[in-house]
Amino acid sequence: MSLEQIKFAIEAGIMTTLAISMVTIIYLAINRSGAISMLRSQLQSFKNKTELEIELNKKITFLFSIVSNAVYIGLFGTVLGVMVTLSAIEQVEQKALISSLSLPLLSTAVSIIVAIIGTFIFNSVNAKIDETLKMWDIAHGNDVKTH
Numbered sequence: 001m002s003l004e005q006i007k008f009a010i011e012a013g014i015m016t017t018l019a020i021s022m023v024t025i026i027y028l029a030i031n032r033s034g035a036i037s038m039l040r041s042q043l044q045s046f047k048n049k050t051e052l053e054i055e056l057n058k059k060i061t062f063l064f065s066i067v068s069n070a071v072y073i074g075l076f077g078t079v080l081g082v083m084v085t086l087s088a089i090e091q092v093e094q095k096a097l098i099s100s101l102s103l104p105l106l107s108t109a110v111s112i113i114v115a116i117i118g119t120f121i122f123n124s125v126n127a128k129i130d131e132t133l134k135m136w137d138i139a140h141g142n143d144v145k146t147h
Contacts, residue, residue: 003088007100007104011106014073014111015110028062029063035055039055040135043135043139049136052132057129066118067118068115077104077107077111079104081101085104088100
């Protein structure tokens, strides 16, 4: 396998992983939003707030893990890409070296975009969860403290 093929395989693997991460983030956000809406319509059926919290927080840890690790996936791709590029430093001229370093940096840029979008989505879902818990308090006559 040539160095170019190795670099391509690394970048394709990293970009595919990031694309799957983004699709999973969007899927989980849609799934959780639908579940939260359904749970809001059933607030009266929850006599125990802890049961409601358990239902609301399903899959949230998985969502957070994907979002928080997106940047590390991109950095991993960058490190591998730079290592492969530097291993061929004797065989490449300066212009080709600079050009071949730009591709690994693309994985970092894409991973940052995935992490930023994912963070907005995660925070939005978390806010809906907090709001739903406050709605449960109101529906059950509990005192809701405001900040």
